[in-house]
Amino acid sequence: MALLVQKYGGTSVGSIERIEAVAQRVKRYRNNGDDIVVVVSAMSGETDRLLALAAELDENACAREKDVLVSTGEQVTIALLSIALQKIGCDAVSMTGDQLRMHTDDAHGKARITQVDDSKILEQLQKGNVVVVAGFQGRAPDNSITTLGRGGSDTTAVAIAAAVKADECQIYTDVDGVYTTDPRVEPRARRLASITFEEMLEMASLGAKVLQIRSVEFAGKYNVPLRVLSSFEENSTGTLISFERKRMESAIISGIAFMRDTASLTILGVPDRPAIAATILEPIGQADIDVDMIVQNSMGDGTADFTFTLNRNDYAKAKELLEQSAKNLGAGVVYGNDRIAKLSIVGVGMMNHPGVARTMFDTLGQEGINMELISTSEIKVSVIIDEKYLELGVRALHRAFGLENVAKEENN
Amino acid sequence: MALLVQKYGGTSVGSIERIEAVAQRVKRYRNNGDDIVVVVSAMSGETDRLLALAAELDENACAREKDVLVSTGEQVTIALLSIALQKIGCDAVSMTGDQLRMHTDDAHGKARITQVDDSKILEQLQKGNVVVVAGFQGRAPDNSITTLGRGGSDTTAVAIAAAVKADECQIYTDVDGVYTTDPRVEPRARRLASITFEEMLEMASLGAKVLQIRSVEFAGKYNVPLRVLSSFEENSTGTLISFERKRMESAIISGIAFMRDTASLTILGVPDRPAIAATILEPIGQADIDVDMIVQNSMGDGTADFTFTLNRNDYAKAKELLEQSAKNLGAGVVYGNDRIAKLSIVGVGMMNHPGVARTMFDTLGQEGINMELISTSEIKVSVIIDEKYLELGVRALHRAFGLENVAKEENN
Structure with a gap:
């Protein structure tokens, strides 16, 4: 009852x-x-x-x-x-x-x-x-x-x-729950029996379109256990999203998320001063263009390189705005790439396992996949790669982190 | 304004x-x-x-x-x-x-x-x-x-x-207003520039499906001037329905209404005592069957003949119920006719013109149309005729009351 x-x-x-x-x-x-x-x-x-x-x-x-x-x-x-x-x-x-x-x-x-x-x-x-x-x-x-x-x-x-x-x-x-990755890319993807709110937020925002992200935020805020189930299958218990982590400790990461249709823009030689990022991004925001990853590298000579990723649909418009900014700032050239994809590993387990990012980089390197950009948070690591390697990368990481076995264990 | x-x-x-x-x-x-x-x-x-x-x-x-x-x-x-x-x-x-x-x-x-x-x-x-x-x-x-x-x-x-x-x-x-009769039956039917609430109620309930009868009752009750207009024609002023009678006094009747799909049921030799009508109609009402015209004729020998009309769809069911009632009352035979139609003339003018009903009966008689039942109110006379004579009757009455001319006058 x-x-x-x-x-x-x-x-x-x-x-x-x-x-x-x-x-x-x-x-x-x-x-x-x-x-x-x-x-x-x-x-x-x-x-x-x-x-x-x-x-x-x-x-x-x-x-x-x-x-x-x-x-x-x-x-x-x-x-x-x-x-x-x-x-x-x-x-x-x-x-x-x-x-x-x-x-x-x-x-x-x-x-x-x-x-x-x-x-x-x-x-x-x-x-x-x-x-x-x-x-x-x-x-x-x-x-x-x-x-x-x-x-x-x-x-x-x-x-x-x-x-x-x-x-x-x-x-x-x-769909009958949240999977370790998209089964259309990796047929050995497995359904997760449970996942935390934080992991789900990272998975959802990275493109696993199972749940509306606002509803996950809401559920986390009010601590409402959330279960994703298939309305077409009778016997599956789906995936439970809650604060608890019910999986074996061996499950270091929960899933591989990815996003296609990504593009990046880089502006070289901007003055390396506080709030320069805000100055560069202001016209982009005013044009209602969402920015995803942001990376700034100081060159040590008073200038910095500034790169961000965005949806491919906004690429042309953003490039135009950025070229105007470069002129205003007296910065160097602007260049971009609209043939890239974002690949991420997500899991609360990585907080206690410092070698996780290294495993990811090694795996991609062995497959000859170059990483153009890296961004990390406490429970995820995202990299930008050439879009033609996306499926290869997903499958390689899924295998490297043993997700097909982990998922099997926890579902039993 | x-x-x-x-x-x-x-x-x-x-x-x-x-x-x-x-x-x-x-x-x-x-x-x-x-x-x-x-x-x-x-x-x-x-x-x-x-x-x-x-x-x-x-x-x-x-x-x-x-x-x-x-x-x-x-x-x-x-x-x-x-x-x-x-x-x-x-x-x-x-x-x-x-x-x-x-x-x-x-x-x-x-x-x-x-x-x-x-x-x-x-x-x-x-x-x-x-x-x-x-x-x-x-x-x-x-x-x-x-x-x-x-x-x-x-x-x-x-x-x-x-x-x-x-x-x-x-x-x-x-449609662009209320007509003297259905133009599909009498092509010389004319649009009325105005009509009273009472006339409209009689026209509507008799089958001229222009307005919902409840809305006309409501409009009369609250004295809201009601105008029926075509949404496809720009220049017509439609028909105004109000308490006033704007027409020439020569317009004795306003229109000819009719209803197809009618049937009648008669029960002969019922005891001629008060409330016998209620006793007969009770099972009919309980079966949710609407009764229209009701006529009772005392035979002078302590019995009466009782006739009512109803929608043809309810005929079989009602006949069965009536036969049961006849048995209970010790009355005579039940007979019915499900090939009849109702034909009515409507007009507030007839209150001051006692010869109107007579004109109607004469006209139908000249066409060889027999009337099986007659029912009158202050502003209408309804008769039941064989359905095969319906169109003939409508056209004959339209002509007899000069409706094509009257309507022409008032529309000018």
Whole structure:
């Protein structure tokens, strides 16, 4: 007997048959005596369909009205899932973000949750109902409908789990958990039974698109155990994300993350003075370009070399801005590379194992892979390599850190 | 400068192009200095699409959840129309039934409005916004979403017009007004420039499907001038429905209404005692069968013949029930006719012209049309005839009462 919040994404509720399958799964938990809050997304494709209608009228449609529009997607799903649950004898009641008092700020299209009222949900659970909640939506101070931004249903689920003090927040998706790396690159990748919030944040931000990063932050902040599961497989326990580290100590790293479509820009011979980085990055930030890794090397002659990485889509624009900055600063040439990829190892285990970075560098070196940039944090090491070596690098590191065996152990 | 409530039905907002056309029309009124509240339905086909999804899950889906589901249809339209208005420089804001505080009872799927809060709408009009309101929906005392039943957007419009004391409530539809009869039956049918509430009620209930009858009742009750207009024609002034009678006194009747798919049932030799009608009709009512005309003839021998008409779909079921009643009452045979139609003349003018019914009977007689049942009220005379004579009867009466000329006069 537990209080569970279960979140089903767009693919999991993408058809009438899948909604019926979700209802059956919820009923099995309910029959076990669990209390269930279900958070759902719009049926897959629906949000895009609605946004396309708005775009036909106005490419720059007002954010408030776009929220009124797209929030109907989740509203359709909560009604259909409630009907499906009732049909199989499972009492259920639907709630919009407004009805459950999901208070947010008024940043339409990317609102942040300010407060969740647990009373409406607890009242319905008390009555024996499964509570079916529309994810992704809330209510602004002026009573307008807001949305949390795309994928925000994960955040809704975690926020509700925190508010009602759920035993676990289960995120059902189309993969059955978090893997040691992308199985499309390394077929021997294994599902992790558990991972810490910090590791998950590094994995997510590095490109393993399992969970919305904001929801992981939220879960860590409120200490809500989060479990990623497949909505299509019955017997997998998925991956539990929590503060605890349940793995054997032998598991030094948890996974290999990577990001394609990366580019780097370097400016040579900038004056080596405090705040020079801020001066260089200011026009980049004003152009709404996100910067990822930043490396600055002092040359010892009063100048420094400054390099940063960014998404490949922003490369041309950023290069132009940087050339202007170089002129203003009296710096040297600007050069860049838009054929690179980022490769990272992530794991809390490396804090106690100083040789980890060395193993990584050795492994890549043996494969003849040159590292153009290195950046480290307490629980990850990232390197920039030529994109053509990316798959080779992933497989080499996966093998070098024995991830196929480690994962096997912990899953048993 | 006026305060107008304009209602656009599903066909009028059935595509992006049509929504843009509605926006252009609203803007023209706005440019004239009018304050506008727009009430919209779901895009045509949308409500049926949503109900089909629910029916796939459960033919008898819970009414509360069906309301959550179908109310998304209007919500999509208010967002899209607001975006379209803003795009052409016309300030607009959308409101769901919940947001504007359209209070209803909790009869999901057929809720009745209990109170309309005008403050939210007036506040937005004050700010210079066109207020775009979702028709058909409201909020139950427990904050659940309700719907007013199909076609209920007309009622929403009238209720809002009454609450904000609008100068006129304009119902835009795919016909350009109320006609003297159905132009598909009598090509010389003419649009009426005006008609009274009472006449419209008789016309609507008799089958001229221009307006929801509940909205006409509501408009009469709160004395809201109602105008039916085409959303596809620019220059027609449609038909004004009000308490006043603007037509020439020569217009004795306003129109010929009719209803196909009618059936009648007669029970012979029932005991002629008080409340016998109630005894006979009780099982019919319990079976949710609506009865239309009722005629009872005392035979002078302590028995009476009792006849009523009903929708043809209910005929078989009702006949079975009536045969049971006949047995219980010790009455005579039950017989019926499911190949009949109802033909009516409607007009406040007939109150001062006692010869009107006579003209009707003479006209039908000259065409060899037999009347099986006659029922009269102050402003209408209805007769039941063999359905094969229906079109003939309509055309004969239209000519006999000179409706093509009368209508021409009043439209000039």
